[in-house]
Amino acid sequence: MTPLNRIRNFSIVAHIDHGKSTLADRLIQSTNTVAERDMQAQLLDSMDIERERGITIKANTVRIDYTANDGLDYVLNLIDTPGHVDFAYEVSRSMRAVEGSLLVVDASQGVEAQTLANVYTAMEADHEIVPVLNKVDLPAAEPERIAEQIEDVIGIDASDACLISAKTGIGIPDVLEAIVKRLPPPHSGDPDAPLKAMLVDSWYDAYLGVVVLVRIMDGTLKKGDNIKMMQTDAKYSVDRIGVFRPQMENVQELGPGEIGFITAQIKQVRDTKVGDTITHEKKGATEALPGFQPSQPVVFCGLFPVDSAQFEDLREAIEKLALNDASFSYEMETSAALGFGFRCGFLGLLHLEVIRDRVEREYNIDLITTAPSVIYHIYQRDGTKHELHNPADMPDPSTIDHLEEPRIKATILVPDEYLGDVLKLCQDRRGIQLDLTYAGARAMVVYDLPLNEVVFDFYDRLKSVTKGYASFDYSMEGYREDNLVKMSILVNDEPVDALSTMVHRDRAEMRGRAMVEKLKDLIPRHMFKIPIQAAIGGKVIARETLSAMRKDVTAKCYGGDASRKKKLLEKQKAGKKKMRQFGKVDIPQEAFISALKMDN
Amino acid sequence: MTEDWQAGGFGLYVHWPFCEAKCPYCDFNSHVVKHIDQTRWANALAAEVLRVSSQTPGRLLRSIFFGGGTPSLMLPETVATILNAAQTHWTWANDIEITLEANPNSVEANRFRGFAEAGINRVSLGIQSLRDNDLRRLGRLHSAKEAQRAFDIAQNTFGRVSFDLIYARQDQTLDDWKIELSEALAMAGDHLSLYQLTVEHGTAFWDRQNAGKLRGLPGEDLAADMYDLTQDLCGAAGMPAYEVSNHAAPGSESRHNLIYWNYGDYAGVGPGAHGRLTLGGQKYANSAWLQPGAWLKSVETGSGDEINSKLSVKDQASEYLMMGLRVTDGIDTARLHKMCDNLSLDTTVDRLLELGLMFRSQDRIGVTQQGRLVLNAVIAELLPD
Numbered sequence A: 001m002t003p004l005n006r007i008r009n010f011s012i013v014a015h016i017d018h019g020k021s022t023l024a025d026r027l028i029q030s031t032n033t034v035a036e037r038d039m040q041a042q043l044l045d046s047m048d049i050e051r052e053r054g055i056t057i058k059a060n061t062v063r064i065d066y067t068a069n070d071g072l073d074y075v076l077n078l079i080d081t082p083g084h085v086d087f088a089y090e091v092s093r094s095m096r097a098v099e100g101s102l103l104v105v106d107a108s109q110g111v112e113a114q115t116l117a118n119v120y121t122a123m124e125a126d127h128e129i130v131p132v133l134n135k136v137d138l139p140a141a142e143p144e145r146i147a148e149q150i151e152d153v154i155g156i157d158a159s160d161a162c163l164i165s166a167k168t169g170i171g172i173p174d175v176l177e178a179i180v181k182r183l184p185p186p187h188s189g190d191p192d193a194p195l196k197a198m199l200v201d202s203w204y205d206a207y208l209g210v211v212v213l214v215r216i217m218d219g220t221l222k223k224g225d226n227i228k229m230m231q232t233d234a235k236y237s238v239d240r241i242g243v244f245r246p247q248m249e250n251v252q253e254l255g256p257g258e259i260g261f262i263t264a265q266i267k268q269v270r271d272t273k274v275g276d277t278i279t280h281e282k283k284g285a286t287e288a289l290p291g292f293q294p295s296q297p298v299v300f301c302g303l304f305p306v307d308s309a310q311f312e313d314l315r316e317a318i319e320k321l322a323l324n325d326a327s328f329s330y331e332m333e334t335s336a337a338l339g340f341g342f343r344c345g346f347l348g349l350l351h352l353e354v355i356r357d358r359v360e361r362e363y364n365i366d367l368i369t370t371a372p373s374v375i376y377h378i379y380q381r382d383g384t385k386h387e388l389h390n391p392a393d394m395p396d397p398s399t400i401d402h403l404e405e406p407r408i409k410a411t412i413l414v415p416d417e418y419l420g421d422v423l424k425l426c427q428d429r430r431g432i433q434l435d436l437t438y439a440g441a442r443a444m445v446v447y448d449l450p451l452n453e454v455v456f457d458f459y460d461r462l463k464s465v466t467k468g469y470a471s472f473d474y475s476m477e478g479y480r481e482d483n484l485v486k487m488s489i490l491v492n493d494e495p496v497d498a499l500s501t502m503v504h505r506d507r508a509e510m511r512g513r514a515m516v517e518k519l520k521d522l523i524p525r526h527m528f529k530i531p532i533q534a535a536i537g538g539k540v541i542a543r544e545t546l547s548a549m550r551k552d553v554t555a556k557c558y559g560g561d562a563s564r565k566k567k568l569l570e571k572q573k574a575g576k577k578k579m580r581q582f583g584k585v586d587i588p589q590e591a592f593i594s595a596l597k598m599d600n
Numbered sequence B: 001m002t003e004d005w006q007a008g009g010f011g012l013y014v015h016w017p018f019c020e021a022k023c024p025y026c027d028f029n030s031h032v033v034k035h036i037d038q039t040r041w042a043n044a045l046a047a048e049v050l051r052v053s054s055q056t057p058g059r060l061l062r063s064i065f066f067g068g069g070t071p072s073l074m075l076p077e078t079v080a081t082i083l084n085a086a087q088t089h090w091t092w093a094n095d096i097e098i099t100l101e102a103n104p105n106s107v108e109a110n111r112f113r114g115f116a117e118a119g120i121n122r123v124s125l126g127i128q129s130l131r132d133n134d135l136r137r138l139g140r141l142h143s144a145k146e147a148q149r150a151f152d153i154a155q156n157t158f159g160r161v162s163f164d165l166i167y168a169r170q171d172q173t174l175d176d177w178k179i180e181l182s183e184a185l186a187m188a189g190d191h192l193s194l195y196q197l198t199v200e201h202g203t204a205f206w207d208r209q210n211a212g213k214l215r216g217l218p219g220e221d222l223a224a225d226m227y228d229l230t231q232d233l234c235g236a237a238g239m240p241a242y243e244v245s246n247h248a249a250p251g252s253e254s255r256h257n258l259i260y261w262n263y264g265d266y267a268g269v270g271p272g273a274h275g276r277l278t279l280g281g282q283k284y285a286n287s288a289w290l291q292p293g294a295w296l297k298s299v300e301t302g303s304g305d306e307i308n309s310k311l312s313v314k315d316q317a318s319e320y321l322m323m324g325l326r327v328t329d330g331i332d333t334a335r336l337h338k339m340c341d342n343l344s345l346d347t348t349v350d351r352l353l354e355l356g357l358m359f360r361s362q363d364r365i366g367v368t369q370q371g372r373l374v375l376n377a378v379i380a381e382l383l384p385d
Helices: A020-030 A048-053 A085-096 A113-124 A143-153 A172-182 A308-323 A349-362 A416-428 A458-465 A505-522 A559-577 B038-055 B076-085 B112-118 B132-137 B144-157 B174-187 B204-210 B220-236 B255-261 B292-300 B313-324 B333-339 B346-354 B375-382
Strands: A007-014 A060-067 A073-080 A100-106 A128-134 A196-205 A209-218 A226-229 A235-237 A240-244 A248-250 A259-263 A277-280 A299-305 A329-335 A339-346 A367-369 A376-380 A385-388 A400-415 A432-439 A442-450 A471-482 A484-491 A501-504 A530-536 A539-546 A579-582 A585-588 B010-016 B060-068 B091-102 B122-128 B160-167 B191-196 B241-243 B246-248 B265-269 B274-279 B282-287 B307-310 B358-360 B364-367
Touching: A007 A020, A007 A113, A007 A172, A020 A060, A020 A073, A020 A100, A020 A128, A020 A172, A060 A172, A060 A240, A060 A259, A073 A172, A085 A113, A085 A196, A085 A349, A100 A113, A100 A143, A100 A172, A113 A128, A113 A400, A113 A471, A128 A143, A128 A172, A143 A432, A299 A308, A299 A329, A299 A349, A308 A329, A308 A339, A308 A349, A339 A349, A349 A367, A400 A416, A416 A432, A416 A442, A416 A458, A442 A471, A458 A471, A484 A505, A501 A505, A505 A530, A505 A539, A559 B255, A559 B265, A559 B274, A559 B282, A559 B313, A559 B375, B010 B038, B010 B255, B038 B076, B038 B265, B038 B274, B038 B292, B060 B255, B076 B112, B091 B112, B091 B255, B112 B144, B122 B144, B144 B160, B160 B174, B174 B191, B174 B220, B191 B220, B220 B241, B255 B265, B255 B313, B265 B282, B313 B333, B313 B375, B346 B358, B346 B375
Parallel strands: A007 A073, A007 A100, A100 A128, B010 B060, B010 B265, B060 B091, B091 B122, B122 B160, B160 B191
Antiparallel strands: A060 A073, A196 A209, A196 A277, A209 A259, A226 A235, A226 A277, A240 A248, A240 A259, A299 A339, A299 A367, A329 A339, A376 A385, A376 A400, A400 A442, A400 A471, A432 A442, A484 A501, A484 A530, A530 A539, A579 A585, B191 B246, B241 B246, B265 B274, B274 B282, B282 B307, B358 B364
């Protein structure tokens, strides 16, 4: 067991591409935690999707042994937290598991909105924060200006920030010393007190089953201990206990202040709840650690197989993924248009995309993803209240008293020159400006926005109007009443339920027009003309007509061409199978999402 | 027992793979070479005719077609040698049609007399356009005036003369085509092939189009309008369409091409030739898609590199649909079902009837003029899975 004053637990807060993973790699490497030959870039990001997107989805941890300049040996535990807003709760738990943070900021780019959100989470967790300016070796680096910006925007002293280049290794020894000298050891912790261990994260390992990442607050956890999860009351026997270096290394016990993993014959990740308190079955703690929240999906969409014969494969894929992701919910859905599929709930859009990518890649199933929807609260005339997860389930409007929708508080940091575009975008999305301040040449705008205007393509639009210079973060702000209606889309006079969306009444015409125009381009011409309409109830609010195909014929076809032409026609026929048929109309799978994208 | 192919008849296709120049829109098996040993080629083609005809002895031959390439580059003696071979094992129909594709230039027109003496009784001239500027753009070596002269010579030499035009060309307007087609109809005998320009993979036009350098081609709507205009003008001139791109005075249709479209049997001889032959009750697809030199060698050494593949009943039904729906008469439903008895096209046909794209009579189904314009989409609906 390591004495408390020789332990330093910390996380790294950084914006994507500001060098978090590279710094982590460098710390691991310079302390010889991993043999040189085993080094690979971004050691901690284990999933392909994480490496590809440069994001962290699961918390990762590594234990580093370090002999400081004072001659003493320290144990440094780094928790690499997910950085994305979708995983805000998971981030907050990881932050509660450590006492300090390195705030890594690109010395030429400066502070971004996402950094801001995470650094506030760190401050809420009472972290000591050490600013680290990365990429100081680049010609565009302006460490003094960025240090000032950190002081202005975040309000912490950045005068003794570490100046480093994680890429070349400049300044890494200073960072290690700062961790030891400037970050506090775990505040308290009694090895003999009843066990209180926070469940920081968990995941499924093909060989070991469910692996649980824990931080011991009080007490001591040993192999063979009988433990209990305080939220779920599930009981297990610990069969392995260890730390990450970053590969697993078994230890005999974990004491207060330490971070490590356990395995305990837990069948499903679903059985473990992030933020739960683990204690001993007998003589356990009576009070759980504060701050636990069950995970709540905020964005819903339908996932349907393009080939309806793959429904069972999809079911299997979704069930397997759900075993490993407690925050992902699903239920079977039947769409008149798309047949059998699943209505799935996600923590946010990134989470949605990650799950969708994994189904498509790991299970090889082509998916139709329907319009993402948020949860609306429906207050009916009879006094009952319902949650609406799917516009297709909207009850008869005459029975509805009013509707409420979720709102968010969005923080956007943007260079001055793009401010006008950002304000326009937020106004167009029914935003209410809450704040506008300047930090140097950058503006920070805070908007109250409806979540349903953001879930879909807000972030893409923001990136495109600001050429990628804006950064964005949000927090949920509760529900508010508004004039919301269900807009249906009719293709060839048949409603296509998978294209129904909830929209604000004042914006319905505009959205409807945009959608029917998009669909006119997305649906290929058929042998007959196809009306495409947007409607609220029985009232058509926008209409386009896709004219009939006029010419599709091979001019010349003689004896020698029969075989060749047959191949072409078979290809044409196969191409139709990539589409879904609605009445007599074939709609390509990408249309369901593309139709919703707004170009302005 | 009668075999299915007999409903379509039997013909011989001879492929001459050489051209003086490769046209930028052409994706056929054609080659430009400096020297051609006509005697060797004559003997090799004749040997192949003998080989194939010995497999189908006694058949009634309705038609022979010399295609290319540019068969008018053959010497009349070469043509005569091949025709001779075709008489050994087959019986010629009394009214056998023997067609040769010809370039309408003066050099080749000088051989017309010789071709007629060798037995050719019909020519199809690749005039392509009556406008010099467009002929140059199409990479043709003749002028409109030369074409007119070659046509006159052909008219005086052969019983039947047809010519080809390509329309929906770069920068062509509906009016331009109306005038040009009217001139063509005034000049025509009893048969015209009118093709819309299509840019095929593997042609110079394809590369140009991909490089963004093939401008001014008509869009779908203009092309469709041009097609409709063509149907109107030709119909009014007494030469209605009998196939997607072919027009004739009634009774003057190309018998050879009707063998393809009515899904008969045809023997294909030469390096780019394809055949459909029913042997022992089984229909085969044959092809010898080879470089001319390699083909010549394989015939001379007797190695016989021909590729034969059996056509399943489903393949046959697909091919019959694909070919048969090109002609205005359509296809014989009883024949189709006899070919492949588990086809169920009724609901699809009903739908296409409702859209005015098809017609159905007591014993046939076919495609209307409106349907012909979207024939690929119609066929894609009807093809068996």
